């Protein structure tokens with residue numbers, strides 16, 4: 434597996450963040466993601482950034498590990514920053530070189546958009562980093578369960594999600610193995626024309642798909658063999674339960690949100 | 699091609715909470731034409747060691763020399779095509795790397811990547827398919843309609859068709875039936891002799907290590923804890939007990955036999971048959987007295 438990629442990874446631990454009920458985390462992050470779009474001045478952005486950094490500190494994970502781990506996202510962040518920087522034209526011209534003009538509005542817009550992006554990614558990665566895929570799906574299933582009244586397939590959805598999450602690392606490992614095996618048969622993904630590199634992907638994808646299908650079949654068989662018959666009447670090994678910690682977290686969170694809306698203008 | 703590991707360490711996922719040192723300062727020299735067996739428990743770092751031989755991973759510290767190639771942390775960007783042709787790596791479960799429409803195309807895939815002319819490839823396909831004990835009829839079939847054992851053979855044929863000088867085998871017989879395992883090992887040994895290959899075999903079966911290898915290397919938790927000829931290893935067998943590796947049956951028998959009877963039979967790397975003959979002679983000598 435790519436060692437530095439943190440997206441979707443789970444790092445087991447015992448920090449405060451790990452111990453929170455996954456539903457609490459899910460709800461907080463969900464609201465955070467929406468609230469990020471309401472920030473409209475330096476103070477409100479600052480508060481959200483401080484909150485994000487504080488939670489990372491609480492998770493006992495290193496900030497550099499997370500920032501490095503979202504390397505592919507950095508590309509998007511910088512890209513969108515540059516797009517806004519060069520293609521917005523309100524405000525004053527702050528810098529000019531032959532035909533190229535940079536406006537203050539562009540700078541502000543570029544900065545806010547990329548900060549928003551960064552905050553979103555940091556906070557959502559923090560969710561997956563401190564919550565096991567099982568917990569995430571249990572929480573989702575639990576939170577969505579009222580929808581069952583309207584025949585919404587909550588359990589099936591949660592199961593699909595947990596299986597996909599469960600198999601991402603497995604498939605990444607598999608891909609790593611296959612690409613090593615093909616590399617030793619002379620496949621070169623790093624040099625050559627674009628076309629030849631596209632062709633070089635086929636020897637990776639075919640075995641990957643075959644193994645994914647094989648795994649899916651095995652899994653289906655194993656589930657049936659163990660008597661899986663859908664969600665109805667199925668009990669859970671781990672029951673979710675809110676604790677004092679969740680209460681404290683929610684109170685602090687609501688407090689911060691109130692300050693946030695006071696800081697906005 | 700001589701191969702040399704100098705204080706090779708390797709760390710998976712460095713600088714993350716998952717960081718795991720899989721190899722600790724491994725020193726190992728393999729002479730051209732040798733047959734080396736690497737044994738050790740699951741997770742002891744055998745596959746990690748092997749991947750260095752093809753430049754698939756680079757040592758975190760230390761260096762690996764393979765013929766003229768030097769692999770260390772400083773020269774990660776080099777063209778490894780020639781190295782990869784010369785060192786054929788058969789992975790654990792190599793059948794998982796098959797992908798072409800026909801067996802023939804799949805076997806041709808490696809040599810074609812290495813720039814072998816088409817005419818020569820055709821010739822080699824016929825040769826290797828026979829060497830791995832398959833019929834030429836199979837060439838036009840899809841690799842996915844074959845049995846597990848046949849797929850394994852096709853995958854191995856695909857490596858052999860590149861005509862490597864060094865053959866690296868990661869548990870090549872895992873999951874085959876006993877007869878197939880024997881056949882496969884016999885094939886590798888024959889190729890080793892005929893093509894004068896340098897062979898590096900990772901195996902869980904001490905039997906195979908003692909039968910075929912010139913030298914055996916024992917890994918445990920990423921450390922090399924023992925290295926020597928089968929006779930050396932037999933002499934140092936108490937180290938094997940420490941890491942819960944079992945001697946092959948025949949040597950366990952020899953140990954018990956020597957404990958029970960008033961005469962001893964020296965282990966010099968004999969086969970089962972040779973030991974049987976020796977015992978027979980000893981018994982006859984005693985009867986004669």
Ligand SMILES: Nc1ncnc2c1ncn2[C@@H]1O[C@H](COP(=O)(O)OP(=O)(O)OP(=O)(O)O)[C@@H](O)[C@H]1O
Pocket residue numbers: 434710711718719720738739740741742743744745746747790
């Ligand atoms: N891609 C990887 N990422 C992280 N750790 C890994 C990775 N591959 C292997 N390891 C770890 O490195 C150690 C050595 O693994 P390796 O595959 O070399 O063992 P092995 O001796 O080949 O075992 P086996 O006999 O099961 O094949 C193990 O502890 C394993 O968990």
Ligand SMILES: [Mg+2]
Pocket residue numbers: 744745746790868
């Ligand atoms: Mg292995």
